[in-house]
Amino acid sequence: MPVLGDRVLDLGLTVLDTEATHFYLNSSEPATFTAASSTNKLGTKDFGAGGCFGSPAAGSPNGRKVTSNTFTDGTVDSSGTATHVSSTDTTNSRLLLTASLSSSQAVTSGNTWGISTGFDARIPNQ
């Protein structure tokens, strides 16, 4: 099996770095951009392109990764139980990433939400 060079991996991760515009808080794992950004949406954080993730860096134990930025001022749009977070390129209507929360969390419309510790998205090199 071949080992992929950093540039190959970085070109994929750069999409998260430069094209991701939003984080969404979701009531279930979204299968599509539409589900993430509307159907299953409970909360929104609009960073604009380039604001959601950092630049590609060395991953562990191998490969490359990007790390999400943190925030505390996301908007809870609807009350419900949040189970997942997703990131999208809303400019081009693309779902880029989904991740489950460590535990479900009840949220209330009008409150704020955030990501207090950045999480990694990694592509292994083999």
Next chain:
Amino acid sequence: MALLRISNPFKRANVVSSEVTEEAVAAVDDGNVVQINDIVRVEPGPKLKRDIATKELLANAITAKHYQFGQPDAMGNIIVEGEPMTYLAWGGDETGREVTYYVYLLVNGSWAQMATYDDRAAAIIYAQSLKGFN
């Protein structure tokens, strides 16, 4: 109040025509979201599946690696061995993604899932039938 109440959003709807219309072909298709008009769209994604959680199912050959015992399933419920679980067919080490086509209708400013189809043309035909709901 919602325009339509959906008792089972994953229930397969009836195909209303056997042919893809010229309008459907002319609809904007960017390779991902197919925007039929301002209130109807079709989007491909992994199929939502329900099965009993077993070691075999969660061995990463069939399901994605994030589905594990003690972790959330696609609905956010903790996966327990021997119990039903829901997962998206993203693919595993030995299986590819099972793609299905989700049909959405804009209802009161939010996209409601109306049906899913394994066949893209059938999804577009059904989506065409929803165009009058504005």
